[in-house]
Amino acid sequence: MKKFIYLLVLVLFACQAKKKENANMVSVSILPQKYLVDQISGGLVRVNVLVMPGSSPHNYEVLPSQMKALAQSKIWLQIGLLTFEDAWKVKMAEINKNLVIANTSEGILPIAGREHEGSSREHAEAFDPHVWLAPAEVKIMAGNILKNLTLAFPENAPVFTANYSRFILKIDSLSEQIAQELKPLKTREILIFHPALAYYARQYGLEQIPLELDGKEPSPKYMKEIVDLAHAKNIHVVFIQKEFDPAFARQLSIEIGGEVVIIDPLDVKWEKQMLDITHKIAAQR
Numbered sequence: 607m608k609k610f611i612y613l614l615v616l617v618l619f620a621c622q623a624k625k626k627e628n629a630n631m632v633s634v635s636i637l638p639q640k641y642l643v644d645q646i647s648g649g650l651v652r653v654n655v656l657v658m659p660g661s662s663p664h665n666y667e668v669l670p671s672q673m674k675a676l677a678q679s680k681i682w683l684q685i686g687l688l689t690f691e692d693a694w695k696v697k698m699a700e701i702n703k704n705l706v707i708a709n710t711s712e713g714i715l716p717i718a719g720r721e722h723e724g725s726s727r728e729h730a731e732a733f734d735p736h737v738w739l740a741p742a743e744v745k746i747m748a749g750n751i752l753k754n755l756t757l758a759f760p761e762n763a764p765v766f767t768a769n770y771s772r773f774i775l776k777i778d779s780l781s782e783q784i785a786q787e788l789k790p791l792k793t794r795e796i797l798i799f800h801p802a803l804a805y806y807a808r809q810y811g812l813e814q815i816p817l818e819l820d821g822k823e824p825s826p827k828y829m830k831e832i833v834d835l836a837h838a839k840n841i842h843v844v845f846i847q848k849e850f851d852p853a854f855a856r857q858l859s860i861e862i863g864g865e866v867v868i869i870d871p872l873d874v875k876w877e878k879q880m881l882d883i884t885h886k887i888a889a890q891r
């Protein structure tokens with residue numbers, strides 16, 4: 607009987623009208639990953655993105671429609687460091703036993719996630735998940751994406767490999783451009799509400815100073831410390847991601863006589879966004 611039910615479930619799955627159409631579907635956690643997959647696949651795979659624009663990828667809740675698309679995907683290319691990915695890994699393995707769950711951060715030296723949103727112990731992200739905001743880490747992620755796409759769709763291996771090689775060259779030149787632009791910068795500190803630039807700062811020798819501590823709004827005491835530091839280091843810009851409440855950033859900018867600058871680390875146009883972030887940091891002088 608058990609075997610029969612199992613077969614029935616298999617048949618039902620096979621009969622899903624959409625199945626053929628979605629035979630080349632892969633899921634990713636966040637929008638910038640779609641950019642990376644598109645670069646390597648050249649459009650040969652359909653990409654389902656889980657975290658919608660305007661949402662935070664920390665402790666995200668997957669929508670029912672996305673769950674269906676995820677259940678029909680061949681692979682879920684995870685960042686590998688986001689809390690919601692861990693929670694859904696178990697559920698998805700039950701729903702779709704054939705789903706390959708891949709960690710695209712494999713091989714990256716992770717930065718401890720102590721000062722990060724959701725790190726109030728039980729919801730801790732053990733490591734900072736913002737790996738996609740540093741070209742050096744994205745090269746590693748691209749290699750992991752290539753490996754997994756090739757395993758899932760071996761017939762397209764030559765195309766994927768050629769696209770990957772081209773993309774790596776593009777990342778190298780992007781990274782060189784960023785390094786050149788940051789070189790003359792006197793202010794080496796980045797004052798930012800939500801600490802998304804740890805890997806970027808590590809790659810380019812900058813120091814990230816977050817306003818948010820352990821995912822919480824800054825205390826008056828901590829705000830004062832930051833104001834003093836900003837005066838001492840001559841910092842006049844407070845960066846904030848567009849999905850966060852700018853109240854604290856605005857207050858701080860007034861106290862340091864500076865301005866709030868908005869960045870969008872979840873932008874699907876990854877290369878353009880990396881340059882945009884760099885231009886804005888470099889404009890600090």
Ligand SMILES: [Zn+2]
Pocket residue numbers: 664723736800801802
């Ligand atoms: Zn974040």
